[in-house]
Amino acid sequence: MPVKQIKVEINLAQKSNGRGARRRVLQNKSPNRMVAVRPPQFQSTFTVNKRLRFQATAASGSVITAQNFNQILLVRITSTTARSIIGAVRLLRTEVWGPMSSSLAPVTTSIQYPSSGAVVTSPNRIYADTSMGTLGSYVSARPEKGSLASFWIPGGGNTSPVLATGYPTGAIIDVQLKIVIADGQGNDTSTITVPAGSIGDVLIWNLDGTTGNLTPVAYL
Numbered sequence: 001m002p003v004k005q006i007k008v009e010i011n012l013a014q015k016s017n018g019r020g021a022r023r024r025v026l027q028n029k030s031p032n033r034m035v036a037v038r039p040p041q042f043q044s045t046f047t048v049n050k051r052l053r054f055q056a057t058a059a060s061g062s063v064i065t066a067q068n069f070n071q072i073l074l075v076r077i078t079s080t081t082a083r084s085i086i087g088a089v090r091l092l093r094t095e096v097w098g099p100m101s102s103s104l105a106p107v108t109t110s111i112q113y114p115s116s117g118a119v120v121t122s123p124n125r126i127y128a129d130t131s132m133g134t135l136g137s138y139v140s141a142r143p144e145k146g147s148l149a150s151f152w153i154p155g156g157g158n159t160s161p162v163l164a165t166g167y168p169t170g171a172i173i174d175v176q177l178k179i180v181i182a183d184g185q186g187n188d189t190s191t192i193t194v195p196a197g198s199i200g201d202v203l204i205w206n207l208d209g210t211t212g213n214l215t216p217v218a219y220l
Contacts, residue, residue, distance in 0.1 A: 045087065046181035053217040054207045056171040059107075062208045063114075064163040066148065070155035070188040071209060073179065076201040082194045084155075085202075087182035091149045095174040096167055098129075098137035106130045109137045110166040113147040128166075155187020173207065173214060 052072065069089050074082035098109035110128040123144055131137040143149035149162045165173060192210075194203060207214035 045183045047178065048181075049092070049176070049178050051174055051176050052204060052207075052219075054173045054175075054214040055217050056167050056169060056173065057213050057215060059168045059171075060213055061110075061164065061166040062211070062214060063161045064165070064207055065209075066153045066155065066158040066160050066162050067188060067190075068207060068209045069153050069162060069177070070158075071190065071192060071205050072177075072207065074192060074194065074203040074205050076194065076197055076199055076203060077191070078199060079196050080193060081191050082201075082203055082205075083191060084188040085182050086155070086179055087187060088152050088155075088180040090152050090178045091143055091162065092176040092178060093140065093142050094163060094165070094176075095140040096138070096165055097172040098131060098168045099170045100131045100134055100136050101168065104133060106132060107137055107168040108166065109139050109168070109171060110164075111139050111141045112164040113141070113144045113149045114161040114164055115147065157188065157190065172217070175207065 069091065070086050071084045072089070073084065073086050075085050076082045094111050096109040096111060098107045101107050108128055108130045110126055112124070112126045115124055123146075125144060127139050127141040129137040129139040147162075148160055153162055154160070163175075167173065192205065194205070197203075204216040204219040206212045206216070
């Protein structure tokens with residue numbers, strides 16, 4: 001091997017060894033550090049976005065109150081009574097489907113988010129749709145800005161109107177809700193009489209409460 005090539009290889013090896021030595025020195029100079037590990041922040045209450053479905057047993061118009069919404073999710077405390085387990089609830093959207101009549105006469109479905117007094121106000125708008133021929137009616141609407149329904153709905157027996165609907169027999173009404181489960185407290189402490197069953201059962205209550213014209217679909 002030529003002398004010149006040997007010198008070049010020796011120089012490259014020395015440079016490589018030098019870089020490795022410097023890295024080892026730097027690593028040795030880095031102090032050992034204790035990293036503080038702690039649990040991350042979290043929101044401990046149970047919060048769910050949920051679509052609930054109800055069916056009309058008769059043609060009517062219903063006014064759904066703040067108390068109705070706060071009593072929509074219950075737990076049975078005796079065989080025939082229940083209490084709400086909702087800490088807070090907010091209405092995100094309402095949808096209503098109206099089936100055509102047997103005679104094909106037009107049927108109308110409607111949604112309204114009422115104003116509530118002098119403080120909580122909004123335009124008094126009604127959203128409606130009418131069936132035609134074999135095509136049923138359908139209406140969908142979010143709460144009007146400024147309506148009571150656009151805020152977290154107060155509990156504690158508040159009977160202010162939140163939602164008004166008109167519908168034919170057999171209509172399907174869906175409400176999309178954000179529900180916070182009560183954390184050691186409940187906004188509504190009323191005792192509600194329910195059909196007999198087992199203590200501890202979780203129930204969906206009628207959308208219109210004790211009137212019982214809008215009954216839950218596919219739930220206890």
